[in-house]
Amino acid sequence: MKSPWWHDAVVYQIYPRSFADSNNDGEGDFVGITARLEHVATLGVDAVWFSPFYKSPNRDGGYDVSNPREVDPRFGTLDDFSQMMNRADELGLKVIVDLVPNHFSDQHQWFQAALAAAPNSAERRRFHFYDGRGESGELPPNNWESVFGGPSWTRINEPDGRPGQWYLHLFDSSQPDLNWDNPEVNADFEKTIKFWLDLGVAGFRIDVAHGLAKEQIYQDHPDPVALTAALRLDVTDIDPEYRKQLLTDIPFFDRDGVHQIYRGWRKLIDTYPGDRFFVAEAWVYPTSRAVRYVRPDELHQIFNFDFLTIEWDAAKIKSAVEHVTTEFANVTAPPTWVLDNHDSPRVVSRLGGGEVGLQKARALAMVTQALPGNLYIYQGEELGLEDVPVAAPDRQDPIFFRTNGQQLGRDGVRVPLPWQGDAPPFGFSASKSWLPQPASWRELTVAAQNEKADSTLNLYRKLLRLRRSHPALGGLTEINWIESEPGILRFERNPGFELVANTTSTSYKFTTPKQVLVSSSPIEITGEEITLPSNSTVWLSSLD
Numbered sequence: 001m002k003s004p005w006w007h008d009a010v011v012y013q014i015y016p017r018s019f020a021d022s023n024n025d026g027e028g029d030f031v032g033i034t035a036r037l038e039h040v041a042t043l044g045v046d047a048v049w050f051s052p053f054y055k056s057p058n059r060d061g062g063y064d065v066s067n068p069r070e071v072d073p074r075f076g077t078l079d080d081f082s083q084m085m086n087r088a089d090e091l092g093l094k095v096i097v098d099l100v101p102n103h104f105s106d107q108h109q110w111f112q113a114a115l116a117a118a119p120n121s122a123e124r125r126r127f128h129f130y131d132g133r134g135e136s137g138e139l140p141p142n143n144w145e146s147v148f149g150g151p152s153w154t155r156i157n158e159p160d161g162r163p164g165q166w167y168l169h170l171f172d173s174s175q176p177d178l179n180w181d182n183p184e185v186n187a188d189f190e191k192t193i194k195f196w197l198d199l200g201v202a203g204f205r206i207d208v209a210h211g212l213a214k215e216q217i218y219q220d221h222p223d224p225v226a227l228t229a230a231l232r233l234d235v236t237d238i239d240p241e242y243r244k245q246l247l248t249d250i251p252f253f254d255r256d257g258v259h260q261i262y263r264g265w266r267k268l269i270d271t272y273p274g275d276r277f278f279v280a281e282a283w284v285y286p287t288s289r290a291v292r293y294v295r296p297d298e299l300h301q302i303f304n305f306d307f308l309t310i311e312w313d314a315a316k317i318k319s320a321v322e323h324v325t326t327e328f329a330n331v332t333a334p335p336t337w338v339l340d341n342h343d344s345p346r347v348v349s350r351l352g353g354g355e356v357g358l359q360k361a362r363a364l365a366m367v368t369q370a371l372p373g374n375l376y377i378y379q380g381e382e383l384g385l386e387d388v389p390v391a392a393p394d395r396q397d398p399i400f401f402r403t404n405g406q407q408l409g410r411d412g413v414r415v416p417l418p419w420q421g422d423a424p425p426f427g428f429s430a431s432k433s434w435l436p437q438p439a440s441w442r443e444l445t446v447a448a449q450n451e452k453a454d455s456t457l458n459l460y461r462k463l464l465r466l467r468r469s470h471p472a473l474g475g476l477t478e479i480n481w482i483e484s485e486p487g488i489l490r491f492e493r494n495p496g497f498e499l500v501a502n503t504t505s506t507s508y509k510f511t512t513p514k515q516v517l518v519s520s521s522p523i524e525i526t527g528e529e530i531t532l533p534s535n536s537t538v539w540l541s542s543l544d
């Protein structure tokens, strides 16, 4: 039997606000996206995942949804969405959309109704409203911290104006958590899932998929501030063992109750024709717990985020790949690989930035794209973009505000794409983009990189083409490691494919009868001897 397409798919993430602007208000929209979708198709991907474009007051980049079955006017209309779907279909691209089930926006009509209703009413039971502790309820029900910093509880004024109950928000105070013990919540989400499936989407990325079930509300956590720090990738001054301990038991993440929800959704999506699928965003430690989300009767994919923090180090890469592939194989699910997304530092910056950062990022991308399973590419990754230092007045991320500027937040990875021309906004819009682009992106526009044979854009195109055409790539066939010197990563996949990566700071010479398919930087070939520069990867093949 042929395996479903999502076993080895390449999915390109579009952050709609920053892809392309058609009405020149400085923010991206569907008409702009449709006009530029060919860029994604020519890259050679199978599908596009759209970060949220639903009705939203946009306090958290659209992850604060006030109507999940409506397109926010800033992105256009439902008709614009459908036209984009038609264009995607013409270009052979499937479309995946985001589903945000952990919370709604406080502007959602359910939350507004809850505020107007009485404690313990049906309206309040859709969220986590609780009485406070202390003599007059002046203390929050527990000491949990928001993932974005600050308290995770906000006290409301009751309709009569007096201070009253508290509601839970694991993220911003404008994102009240939904109460998944209430069947009404699931009924509404199933309606949303059907709404988009009926419009032809091929699947969903589930936001905070590990957060839906909560336990022990009236119990304090022993170290809530450290827990929030442990959850953040950019916090490194925490003892690794303590971090693991904190991440192993979190009262609001990865509770067993979530799995029942996904079994139900699996049954629902299976009633639709075509291979449609769910991918979970679930930051769950350890991996053996994470892969429980993709047991055969649950979700189809879960992001493996190991490569968002991986160092450019052969031994560490090998051990991560072995660990991930083994854990996913245990539940017979295909692994996934992610180098970049809208929440994490861009891979070039993370690996040191500048020319060396770019060299390492290209070499790491070549390792990633040669692995079995599914690949996610975040817009701009194919251009080798770096994080942009966004000035304080331009910052929008709630993380920046909730930590009083101590954490800069994620705006720097959400700056609009540079398409063409010599100066900002580089064809993104005809007016100033909502986050300013740096002038140095002149060299990195799509148009500029089209012209350069060895640009990162052309490298990605070549790699993705080979991933489709070489019989050993894509798919789920095994990795056969080849023992080599320290700092050298070397493996084969059958038939006839070999990868050599040099993570050391000196060049590496080896001989091979195989042909070079592609390399991340220029290499020297003398007969059968190859000199691979430091921070470089080469793909080889013994097939004609």
Ligand code: GLC
Pocket: 060, 061, 063, 064, 100, 171, 207, 208, 281, 342, 343
């Ligand atoms: C996820 C999203 C992130 C958002 C958060 C709250 O982690 O990727 O962008 O802020 O959930 O919805």
